[in-house]
Amino acid sequence: MTGSGSASDPFIIYDVTDLQNMKDNLAAFYELANDIDASATSGWNAGLGFAPVGSLATKFTGQLNGKGHTINALFINRTTDYNGLFGVIDTPAVIKNVGLTAVNITGDSNTAALVGYETGPTTISNNYSTGAIVGTSGGGSNTANGIGGLIGENQGDTSSISKCYSTCTVSGARQVGGLIGRSRCTVTNSYARGAVTSSNTSNGLGLETGGFIGEINGSVENCYSTGAVSSPGFGSPTQIGGFCGRILAPGTTTNCFWDTQTSGQAADGLDGTATGKTTAQMKTKSTFTDATWDFDTIWAILASVNDGYPYLSSSTLHHYLHVGGLHLPYEDLDETKELHMVLKNLSSSTKAAHPDPDGAVVVEIEYVPAA
Numbered sequence: 001m002t003g004s005g006s007a008s009d010p011f012i013i014y015d016v017t018d019l020q021n022m023k024d025n026l027a028a029f030y031e032l033a034n035d036i037d038a039s040a041t042s043g044w045n046a047g048l049g050f051a052p053v054g055s056l057a058t059k060f061t062g063q064l065n066g067k068g069h070t071i072n073a074l075f076i077n078r079t080t081d082y083n084g085l086f087g088v089i090d091t092p093a094v095i096k097n098v099g100l101t102a103v104n105i106t107g108d109s110n111t112a113a114l115v116g117y118e119t120g121p122t123t124i125s126n127n128y129s130t131g132a133i134v135g136t137s138g139g140g141s142n143t144a145n146g147i148g149g150l151i152g153e154n155q156g157d158t159s160s161i162s163k164c165y166s167t168c169t170v171s172g173a174r175q176v177g178g179l180i181g182r183s184r185c186t187v188t189n190s191y192a193r194g195a196v197t198s199s200n201t202s203n204g205l206g207l208e209t210g211g212f213i214g215e216i217n218g219s220v221e222n223c224y225s226t227g228a229v230s231s232p233g234f235g236s237p238t239q240i241g242g243f244c245g246r247i248l249a250p251g252t253t254t255n256c257f258w259d260t261q262t263s264g265q266a267a268d269g270l271d272g273t274a275t276g277k278t279t280a281q282m283k284t285k286s287t288f289t290d291a292t293w294d295f296d297t298i299w300a301i302l303a304s305v306n307d308g309y310p311y312l313s314s315s316t317l318h319h320y321l322h323v324g325g326l327h328l329p330y331e332d333l334d335e336t337k338e339l340h341m342v343l344k345n346l347s348s349s350t351k352a353a354h355p356d357p358d359g360a361v362v363v364e365i366e367y368v369p370a371a
Contacts, residue, residue, distance in 0.1 A: 005029055010065070016040060019071065019085075022053045028062045032069040032098070039073035042104070049075040052087030052116060059090035059119065066098030066127070074113075076105040079137075082116040083107030084152065089115055091156070093122040103131035103168065109145045110152040111135045112181065113168060117146070120156010120185065126312075128165045135172030135181075136199070147172030148181040148214070149194050157218065159185035163298070163312050169227075171197040174207055175214035176245070178227050182208075184217040189298050189312065191224045198231035198240065207231050208245035210272075211263050216244050216251035222293050226259040226282065226309060241269025242276055255291040257282065283308040 001018040003011040005028030012031055013019050016038045022030055041050040054060030076083050083105060086095070100113045110117040113129035127150060135144030146153035149166030153175070166179050175182040178192025191212070198209035208215040211225030224243075231240050239246050242258035242265035256274040259282045260266055268274045281287050285301045288310055293299050300313040 003031075005062075007063075010063075016050075016071075020050060020053075022060070022062075022064070023051065026054055026058060026060045026062060030062065030064045032064075032066045032071075035069045036071040037073065038071050038075070041073070042075040044075075047077060049077050050085075052076065052083050052085065054082075054086050054088045054090075056082060056088050056117070059088045059093075060086050061090050061093050063094040063096075064098060065094075065096055068097050068099070070099040070101050072101045074100060074103045074105065076107060078107045080107065081109045081111075082152075083111040084114055084116040086115045088117045088119065089122055090119045091121050093118075094124075095127060096123070096125045098127045100127075100129040101131065103129060103133070105132070106134040106136065107144075108135065108137050109143075109147075110181070111144065111146070111172070112148040112150055112152040113166065114150045115154075116152040118151065118154045118156055118159060118185075120154065120159035122156055122159045124151065124159070124161045124164065126163045128167075130167045131169075133168050133170045133172075135170075135176065137173070143174075144172045145175040145208075146181040146214075147176045149178050149192055151180045151183070153181050154183040154185045154218075157184050161185060161187045162189055164190045165312065166192050166194060168194045169196075170194055171199050173199060174209070174245075176207075176209045177213035177215075178211050178225050179223075180213045182215040182217070183213060183220070186218055187213070187220045187223060189222050189294075191226075191310070191312075193226045193306075193309070195228040196230075207239045208269070209239070210241045210244035210246075210269055211258050211265070212243050212256070212274075214245045216247045216253065219252045219254070220244075220256055221254040222256070222291075222298075223253075224257040224259075224282070224310065226262045229263050229265050239270045241265060241267060241272045241274075243268050243274035244272045245269040247271040247273070255288075255293065257287065257291075285310075 005011045010029035010031045012033045014033045103113045129150050135147030137143045149168035178196050198207045211227045211229045242263040246269050253274045260276040261279045299310050301310045
């Protein structure tokens with residue numbers, strides 16, 4: 001690891017050992033230099049795997065900028081709470097531009113791919129996860145709560161989560177969601193596409209399970225989910241929903257949707273206000289533009305991308321650019337010049353590779369955004 005850890009000279013992370021060593025300075029600034037292979041963590045700590053960075057006693061308060069790079073095959077298998085790349089974070093933490101792929105994470109309450117527990121206010125933006133998240137207490141009755149595809153539980157009222165997504169399969173007892181288990185903050189322009197299961201078997205214990213989020217105490221706007229939502233438990237059936245499991249005052253959802261067919265859920269959870277749509281409607285741009293979603297700078301939709309569902313045009317790994325009427329999600333001048341050069345030098349066969357249903361030509365390129 002190089003650098004001094006300051007804002008102007010951040011620590012540069014080159015490998016999974018450097019990644020683990022963030023625990024040694026919880027208030028520093030960090031950047032990923034490249035994609036990280038974390039597969040070795042399956043053999044760390046006598047099978048417990050990676051040690052989450054930050055705990056309830058010593059929280060992570062620094063910053064991590066992934067610079068569009070991925071961390072692949074992160075493994076955690078613990079019986080304790082607060083699991084993820086980060087166990088617990090607190091103000092003024094910022095985590096952005098990080099992709100966690102093929103995660104395999106198991107823990108008790110507050111378990112997720114990126115952040116297990118947040119006490120805020122913090123900023124989490126342009127991050128995503130793929131893989132599997134399992135919240136389990138062990139024994140005969142599972143009580144693991146705050147389980148999410150990207151974030152387990154968020155308690156920072158003035159924190160923000162934006163432009164994030166997860167395709168992780170997620171299971172837990174209660175407060176289980178495809179992206180977030182439970183949140184009190186502002187969540188915008190994000191989505192979840194993984195299957196969500198509540199494994200609660202305790203009669204009378206609220207399930208609070210949803211395709212996007214388990215329990216909402218804050219505000220969620222311009223978000224959607226598509227994953228199957230199910231539970232074998234015996235809690236209140238109204239606390240399982242296509243989008244959210246339960247809304248608690250002063251929680252709100254605005255212009256949010258879920259796929260009623262792929263989720264297997266015809267209704268939202270207790271006091272839920274998200275709108276259910278068919279698969280065909282969820283793949284139709286007007287469903288979202290009629291709800292004032294921003295398809296100029298934030299969202300895009302193509303039949304050949306993300307199974308036809310809306311995707312974030314500011315995603316940190318791949319960008320799909322309309323050659324005719326060029327759309328760039330970032331406004332950095334140098335990057336814009338470079339992209340114009342790439343497009344100018346494309347072969348005629350490449351230019352015709354991805355026809356858009358609307359008539360534009362779409363070209364896939366790999367593009368790491370500026371800080």
